[in-house]
Amino acid sequence: MSIQSCVTIINEWDIVAARQLGRNVAKELGFGTVDQARITTAISELARNIYLYAGKGQICIDKLNDAGKAGLRIHAADNGPGINDIRQVMEDGFSTSGGLGAGLPGVKRLMDDFHIESETGSGTQIKATKWLR
Amino acid sequence: MEIINRVIANYIQEHKQEILKEWIQTTKETADDRVLRVVSDEVFTSTSSEFIDLIITNIKGLKEDYNNKLTDFAEKVVRLGWPLTFVTRGLHTFGQIVFHRMEESGTVNRDNQMDMVHQFDEWITPMNNEIVSIYSATWEKTVSLQKIALQELSAPLIPVFEKISVMPLVGTIDTERAKQIMENLLNGAVKHNAEVVLIDITGVPVVDTMVAHHIIQAAEAVRLIGAKCMLVGIRPEIAQTIVNLGINLNQFTTKSTLQKGIEAALELTSRKIIKVEGAM
Numbered sequence: 001m002s003i004q005s006c007v008t009i010i011n012e013w014d015i016v017a018a019r020q021l022g023r024n025v026a027k028e029l030g031f032g033t034v035d036q037a038r039i040t041t042a043i044s045e046l047a048r049n050i051y052l053y054a055g056k057g058q059i060c061i062d063k064l065n066d067a068g069k070a071g072l073r074i075h076a077a078d079n080g081p082g083i084n085d086i087r088q089v090m091e092d093g094f095s096t097s098g099g100l101g102a103g104l105p106g107v108k109r110l111m112d113d114f115h116i117e118s119e120t121g122s123g124t125q126i127k128a129t130k131w132l133r
Numbered sequence: 134m135e136i137i138n139r140v141i142a143n144y145i146q147e148h149k150q151e152i153l154k155e156w157i158q159t160t161k162e163t164a165d166d167r168v169l170r171v172v173s174d175e176v177f178t179s180t181s182s183e184f185i186d187l188i189i190t191n192i193k194g195l196k197e198d199y200n201n202k203l204t205d206f207a208e209k210v211v212r213l214g215w216p217l218t219f220v221t222r223g224l225h226t227f228g229q230i231v232f233h234r235m236e237e238s239g240t241v242n243r244d245n246q247m248d249m250v251h252q253f254d255e256w257i258t259p260m261n262n263e264i265v266s267i268y269s270a271t272w273e274k275t276v277s278l279q280k281i282a283l284q285e286l287s288a289p290l291i292p293v294f295e296k297i298s299v300m301p302l303v304g305t306i307d308t309e310r311a312k313q314i315m316e317n318l319l320n321g322a323v324k325h326n327a328e329v330v331l332i333d334i335t336g337v338p339v340v341d342t343m344v345a346h347h348i349i350q351a352a353e354a355v356r357l358i359g360a361k362c363m364l365v366g367i368r369p370e371i372a373q374t375i376v377n378l379g380i381n382l383n384q385f386t387t388k389s390t391l392q393k394g395i396e397a398a399l400e401l402t403s404r405k406i407i408k409v410e411g412a413m
């Protein structure tokens with residue numbers, strides 16, 4: 001079972017809207033302050049990547065309920081240029097924009113499950129889940 | 134044509150008080166709370182009267198006078214926070230009241246009715262368009278002024294002691310603001326002769342890689358001009374996410390609170406705060 005709501009990312013302020021949505025859902029589900037901060041930071045990273053590298057995309061927040069286990073899943077989707085070498089972008093410090101290159105590996109550490117799919121020329125899909133314990 | 138227009142103008146001028154009264158009453162009955170709640174009865178009446186005066190000036194054909202009045206009026210309305218629909222509906226109501234009264238008094242009759250309707254339309258439509266355009270221009274001006282005001286507030290550097298300055302950051306940091314932080318930090322540090330600059334992030338809701346990167350760059354620049362940068366106000370949950378992101382803040386002195394930061398900054402500049410014995 002899952003309930004979903006989404007924010008379209010086109011400009012910088014949409015990143016703030018996506019974060020706000022995530023924080024509200026996280027609060028609703030009963031996540032503590034530290035996990036709330038982890039979730040909003042992860043959303044911020046994924047939304048900013050969409051804004052910077054794909055130009056346009058979507059962040060959806062799903063409430064999960066899997067056999068009594070509750071969780072929050074961030075789903076970031078875009079139809080941008082895609083990622084050539086996934087292993088490379090998951091390395092700490094790799095950046096094509098002069099950034100810290102800490103975004104994607106950071107999201108993986110901030111969340112419990114992390115799944116990335118990307119195809120050059122057709123876009124990127126990232127799903128990251130945090131479970132409530 | 135010309136004559137009929139003057140007929141309308143004369144009628145309105147002669148019956149100004151009654152029209153105004155009826156207009157205020159009708160408007161009060163139909164206006165939503167939002168409009169009435171924000172102003173007192175007195176302000177409502179005087180602004181309404183001004184609105185009717187404006188319409189009369191327009192009818193009289195005093196172009197320059199009218200334009201000035203319209204700008205003043207639009208500014209006042211924006212300041213009062215009245216919605217645009219309130220003003221355009223008000224104009225519409227005004228037209229209806231006048232037409233209705235002129236019909237009742239026989240000034241508008243079966244012979245000239247078609248002409249009168251046409252005249253009314255010719256008179257009201259351009260006024261409506263002008264009001265909308267001035268109103269939105271005034272809004273745009275207000276918004277851009279607020280933007281500037283917000284920018285000035287966005288990253289202030291405050292000298293708190295000799296050689297020590299603090300930059301308290303509150304709210305979301307976007308690219309524009311990140312630029313301002315860097316600029317103000319460098320200019321301010323030079324201007325105030327700061328040896329230690331404290332950046333307080335207590336009020337920053339999310340510290341992601343972008344924010345961290347900008348802060349690191351700002352700190353490096355501060356070091357290049359010979360000062361030291363300290364990061365304070367790091368809430369526990371923010372400390373955790375920074376660690377998770379794998380961001381290295383080793384080059385910074387970090388403190389959990391601004392107070393601890395100030396104490397450390399005083400120590401760095403060979404000073405400390407002491408309690409004076411024997412006072413009171």
Ligand SMILES: Nc1ncnc2c1ncn2[C@@H]1O[C@H](COP(=O)(O)OP(=O)(O)OP(=O)(O)O)[C@@H](O)[C@H]1O
Pocket residue numbers: 045049050053054078080081082083089094095096097098099100101102103104105124342343346
């Ligand atoms: N949605 C995306 N579409 C295309 N390329 C992407 C996308 N997301 C990330 N990338 C690529 O992966 C690289 C690494 O991303 P990551 O978020 O880890 O670091 P970064 O954005 O470069 O810097 P930062 O530390 O500020 O996040 C990016 O530089 C970019 O080339």
Ligand SMILES: [Mg+2]
Pocket residue numbers: 045048049099102103104342
């Ligand atoms: Mg990134």
